[in-house]
Amino acid sequence: DTGVSQDPRHKITKRGQNVTFRCDPISEHNRLYWYRQTLGQGPEFLTYFQNEAQLEKSRLLSDRFSAERPKGSFSTLEIQHTEQGDSAMYLCASSPPPSGRNYNEQFFGPGTRLTVL
Amino acid sequence: GNSVTQMEGPVTLSEEAFLTINCTYTATGYPSLFWYVQYPGEGLQLLLKATKADDKGSNKGFEATYRKETTSFHLEKGSVQVSDSAVYFCALTSNAGKSTFGDGTTLTVKP
Secondary structure: OOOOEEEOOEEEEOOOOOEEEEEEOOOOOOEEEEEEEOOOOOOEEEEEEEOOEEEEEOOOOOOOEEEEOOOOOOEEEEEOOOOHHHOEEEEEEEEOOOOOOOOOOOEEOOOEEEEEO | OOEEEEOOOOEEEEOOOOEEEOEEEEOOOOOEEEEEEEOOOOOEEEEEEEOOOOOEEEEOOEEEEOEOOOOEOOEEEOOOOHHHOEEEEEEEEOOOOOEEEOOOEEEEEEO
16 A cells, blocks of 8 residues: 555646646545645645546636546646646545445545646 | 634644644534644645544544534644644545545644
């Protein structure tokens, strides 16, 4: 069990550029979540996958944001035409299936810190 | 919708002092409740959890009891250490699995 991994850990980009982040969940976990955390705030839910299906998207997820989990394993979060307000820590978490132990627990990755200049 | 309200910080204590960080929630159904800790430059780590009313979660000297009647999940520790300095987040997880977090409480413990 290597835990949830995220890549890159840090990303600095210029306003208007596109960025893509990757999350690799714990291998047997079928649920995957994306959150955004800004300074001084708690993480805010963005979107949720069960296997490859995207089951819920927050109103925070504007049209510039898109997330995929094509084979039900790793996931990507893309932000198009980045704005300075997108600067935040993007966190990924995964959970085991409901039949599994700790089914209601989320295991978080280290996050990707995005800075938009 | 679901929400979590945490005691505002920052909190500064001397080593070996008693710690309480208040957390109250509103939720539909029967959520699970969690405390996470975040050290500088690191991700969220689960500190403790409780899945039903009157459950007590405990870990590393920290405790919290799921109180359905007061919709609370206050974090306590009898004697804090400098190494406990971090940001603490209260969270609830609904049956759908997504989590709702409080805004965090920064704890600084001075020697």
